[in-house]
Amino acid sequence: MDYFIELLFAGLTRGSIYALIALGYTMVYGIIGLINFAHGEIYMIGAFTSFIVATVLSIYGFPLLAIVVIAGVAAAVWSSAYGFTVEKLAYRPLRKAPRLAPLISAIGMSIFLQNYVLLAQTSDFLPFPELIPEFAFMEPVAHIVGSSDMVILVTTTLVMIGLTCLIKFTKIGKAMRATAQDKTMAVLVGVNVDRVISATFVIGSALAAIGGLLIASHIGQINFYIGFLAGIKAFTAAVLGGIGSIPGAVLGSLVLGLTESFATGYISSDYEDVFAFSLLVLILIFKPTGLLGKAEIQKV
Amino acid sequence: MLELRNVNAAYGNIQVLHNIDLEIHTGEIITLIGANGAGKSTILMAISGVVPIRTGKILFEGKRTHKMSPEKLVALGICQVPEGRRIFPDLTVMENLDMGAFLRKDKAGIQEDLDYVFSLFPILSDRQNQAGGTLSGGEQQMLAMSRALMARPKLLLLDEPSMGLAPLVIKQIFEIIKMINKEHNTTIFLVEQNANQALHIADRGYVIENGVITISDSAENLLHNQDIQKAYLGI
Numbered sequence: 001m002d003y004f005i006e007l008l009f010a011g012l013t014r015g016s017i018y019a020l021i022a023l024g025y026t027m028v029y030g031i032i033g034l035i036n037f038a039h040g041e042i043y044m045i046g047a048f049t050s051f052i053v054a055t056v057l058s059i060y061g062f063p064l065l066a067i068v069v070i071a072g073v074a075a076a077v078w079s080s081a082y083g084f085t086v087e088k089l090a091y092r093p094l095r096k097a098p099r100l101a102p103l104i105s106a107i108g109m110s111i112f113l114q115n116y117v118l119l120a121q122t123s124d125f126l127p128f129p130e131l132i133p134e135f136a137f138m139e140p141v142a143h144i145v146g147s148s149d150m151v152i153l154v155t156t157t158l159v160m161i162g163l164t165c166l167i168k169f170t171k172i173g174k175a176m177r178a179t180a181q182d183k184t185m186a187v188l189v190g191v192n193v194d195r196v197i198s199a200t201f202v203i204g205s206a207l208a209a210i211g212g213l214l215i216a217s218h219i220g221q222i223n224f225y226i227g228f229l230a231g232i233k234a235f236t237a238a239v240l241g242g243i244g245s246i247p248g249a250v251l252g253s254l255v256l257g258l259t260e261s262f263a264t265g266y267i268s269s270d271y272e273d274v275f276a277f278s279l280l281v282l283i284l285i286f287k288p289t290g291l292l293g294k295a296e297i298q299k300v
Numbered sequence: 301m302l303e304l305r306n307v308n309a310a311y312g313n314i315q316v317l318h319n320i321d322l323e324i325h326t327g328e329i330i331t332l333i334g335a336n337g338a339g340k341s342t343i344l345m346a347i348s349g350v351v352p353i354r355t356g357k358i359l360f361e362g363k364r365t366h367k368m369s370p371e372k373l374v375a376l377g378i379c380q381v382p383e384g385r386r387i388f389p390d391l392t393v394m395e396n397l398d399m400g401a402f403l404r405k406d407k408a409g410i411q412e413d414l415d416y417v418f419s420l421f422p423i424l425s426d427r428q429n430q431a432g433g434t435l436s437g438g439e440q441q442m443l444a445m446s447r448a449l450m451a452r453p454k455l456l457l458l459d460e461p462s463m464g465l466a467p468l469v470i471k472q473i474f475e476i477i478k479m480i481n482k483e484h485n486t487t488i489f490l491v492e493q494n495a496n497q498a499l500h501i502a503d504r505g506y507v508i509e510n511g512v513i514t515i516s517d518s519a520e521n522l523l524h525n526q527d528i529q530k531a532y533l534g535i
Contacts, residue, residue, distance in 0.1 A: 171402070178388045178399050185386040188348060189447065190374035190403040 006144045007265040008258070013149040013218070015257025016156035019250045020211030021234035022241070023163065024083075024204025026249040029238070030180040031200050033099065037106040038086050039208060040231020041113035042079050046209025047128075047216040047226060048117060050075040054129050068131045068213075075213050076206040082113075083205030084198055092194070110231075117224040124223065131217040148218045159210060160250060163203070167246065172199055180244070236280050242293020251291055255279070301326045301487055302347065302378075302455055307356035307366075309339075309346050316342045318511045320356070324455070329481050329488045331498040331519065333532055334508035340491040341383050343508070344457045347489075348380045349373045360455070375403050377454030381461065385444040389433025393424055396432045396443055400450030409452065417446035420476055438469035445473075449480065455487045456480070462494040470494065474501055495532035499523045507532075 021043050028036045050071040057067045090109045094102040132148040167173035179186040179196045187193055215230070216222045233256065241252025256276055263275035283290065304322040308315065316339045324330045334340050345351040347358060349370040358366040365373060379400075388396050397417065401410045418425040421442040427435065432443060441461055448456055458477065462470040478501045481488050492498035499505055499519045507515040507528065515522070522528050 174391070174395055174398060175402065177391060177395075181388045181390055182386050184350060185382065185388065186399075187350060187370045188374070188380050188382060188386075189399050189451065190371040191399075192369075192371050 002144055003265070007261045009145045009149050009153075010265075011258035011261030012254065013152050013257070014261060015237075015254035016153055017211050017215045017218075017230075017253075018234045018237045018257055019253035020156055020159065020207045020214075021230060022238040022249040022253045023246065024208050025235050025238040026241070026243055026246060027176075027200050027204050030244040030246075031176065031197055032091070032095075032102075034091060034102050034106065035235065035243075036086075036091075036201075036204075037103070037231070037235075038090070038109035038113055039083075039204065040227035040229075040234070041110050041117075042083050042086070042205045042227070043208035043212045043230055043234075044117065044222070044224065044227030045082050045113065046075040046079040046205075046212030047222045048121060048212075048224075049078040049209065050213040051126060051128055051216060051222055054131060058129060064131065064133060071131070072210060072213050075209040079205040079209035079212070080202040083201040083208075086113075087198060087201040092197075110227075114224055114227065121224065125221045126223065128216040128220050128222050130220065131213070148214075152214045152218060155210070155214060159207065163207070163246075166203070172196070176200060233276065236276060240280055240283055240290055242290030245290070245292045245294070248290055248292035255291070301361060302489070303359040304343070304347075305357050305359070307343075307346060307358065308354045309342055309351055310354055311351075315354075316511050317346070317353075320508075320511075320513055322506060322513065322516075324487060324489055326454075326487055327481070327485050328504065329477070329490060329502045331490045331492055331495075331502040331505045332508060333492055333495040333498060333505060333528075336493070338508045339511040340508060341459055342511075344380055344382070344459050344489070344491060347373075347457060348378060371403065374451055377452070378457065379448040379451045379453035379455070380457040381441075381444045381448045381459060383459040383463065385437075385440045387432035387435070387440045387443055387447075389431065391432055392429050393432055393435070393443060394428045396447050397424075397450050400447035403451065410450070413450055413452055417449050420449075420479070421446060438465050438473075441465060441469070441473055445476070445480075453486060455489065458488065458490045460491060460493060462492065462497060470497060474498075477501060495528070496523075496534075 021039065024039045025036060028034055053071040053074045054067050057070060086109050090105045091102050094105055132151045135147045138147045138150060167176060175186065175191045175196050176199065179191060179193055183193055234253065237253040237256040238249045240256055241248030256279065259279050260272050260276050264272045302324040304320050307317055307320040309317040320343060332340055332343065342351055346353050349368055353366050357364055360376060360378060388399060391399065397414060404410055423439060424443055424446060427439065435443060461473050465473065474497050477488060477490065480486050490498050490502065499522050502519040505517065505519050505522045506513050
């Protein structure tokens with residue numbers, strides 16, 4: 001039973017990290033119908049930024065909590081700046097082009113950012129400082145749930161609640177939903193669609209950066225390539241849940257995380273990715289729109 | 301209030317509007333009638349700044365507006381209820397109305413206008429928390445007009461408000477258009493295929509055929525014009 005609970009928590013932790021990244025995919029897709037393949041790289045840049053900031057701050061002897069908060073904020077801001085710029089440079093000029101063009105541009109951006117970090121930093125794995133301490137009150141259950149799992153779960157839950165409130169109640173949130181539903185009509189009520197799209201990229205990037213910080217601290221090492229697999233997995237999770245749907249992205253991520261966790265725990269860790277993608281194939285066969293996705297009505 | 305001078309517009313190589321001249325004065329109800337594909341909606345989209353014009357100019361209250369962004373035009377007081385109503389389907393009725401007032405910050409004024417549209421269409425008040433997409437066609441038309449009114453427009457552009465609605469609902473909608481015009485002195489530019497209804501509430505009308513304005517006259521004269529009767533009124 002303990003083993004089951006351990007796997008359950010490991011799966012939830014994994015799933016909530018996927019969710020932080022998957023939200024960026026699904027929000028961007030919801031608004032401009034683009035799969036932003038550079039999104040995994042934004043997450044990787046978030047991990048690197050928090051790595052650099054955390055390392056510098058710990059040299060100066062900052063307390064751990066301050067390091068985590070400052071590194072998190074710095075990573076979110078810096079990644080957002082990247083997300084904003086990528087959209088402006090690589091996607092905005094292609095707004096009216098056929099759908100394939102921005103997709104290729106996104107792949108190009110992904111390769112560019114990977115190599116940029118490779119050249120600017122290093123190709124080696126860097127040891128990421130352990131930012132999340134072992135809490136004393138977690139001691140009795142430490143063999144089942146680690147402190148960092150707990151921190152990741154709590155943080156992502158808070159972030160999701162914050163995001164939900166933002167989208168539901170704020171002006172920009174309403175504008176985002178309206179733009180996703182009918183861009184021309186949003187323009188006709190006075191929404192500056194470019195600004196809404198930028199905001200979407202900024203929010204998605206900030207979420208990914210927080211994910212980057214959490215996972216890097218959890219796993220303990222980073223390199224320039226971590227964005228690729230994380231990006232693919234989160235994208236899978238977004239499609240699984242129904243791309244364009246925000247609750248779908250969260251649900252898809254949790255399902256994916258749990259599947260991976262249980263499959264590795266009970267069957268074999270060699271086939272982790274096989275299970276993940278088999279699940280995707282199965283869902284797409286039986287429910288092509290994903291778990292919570294809506295069928296797109298093609299208008300003539 | 302609004303002037304179109306020699307406006308030409310095209311989608312790619314296909315020219316849709318040819319030298320359109322049109323004039324709307326403050327407080328008028330002007331109707332534009334014409335067949336499918338004549339260019340009616342394109343004129344409205346050009347006025348709203350969504351479709352760019354090739355040559356010519358559009359003036360609103362003396363200002364050149366044809367190079368302004370759509371949101372600037374909304375801020376100036378030009379609001380459109382587009383063809384097919386285009387309610388945000390997953391936003392609630394209330395949120396749709398909020399979106400209408402997107403550029404406004406005067407809370408008291410917004411509340412006042414909200415009360416006004418609820419007095420025009422009490423049914424919307426009952427459905428506040430329902431998703432826009434679940435409303436009936438007539439209710440959606442009411443919501444679309446209310447959403448536009450929430451911006452407190454000076455010029456209200458209505459694209460085929462009668463489309464797909466039951467005769468009784470059409471009658472109600474047209475009565476309310478007349479009422480909005482009277483009570484708020486809102487200038488109305490009404491594009492319609494339902495020429496009969498439109499001409500009955502309008503002051504003047506234009507007829508468009510294949511992207512060219514062919515007739516411009518008072519609504520009264522248009523109703524009695526034999527060509528119009530044959531072509532658009534089915535008499």
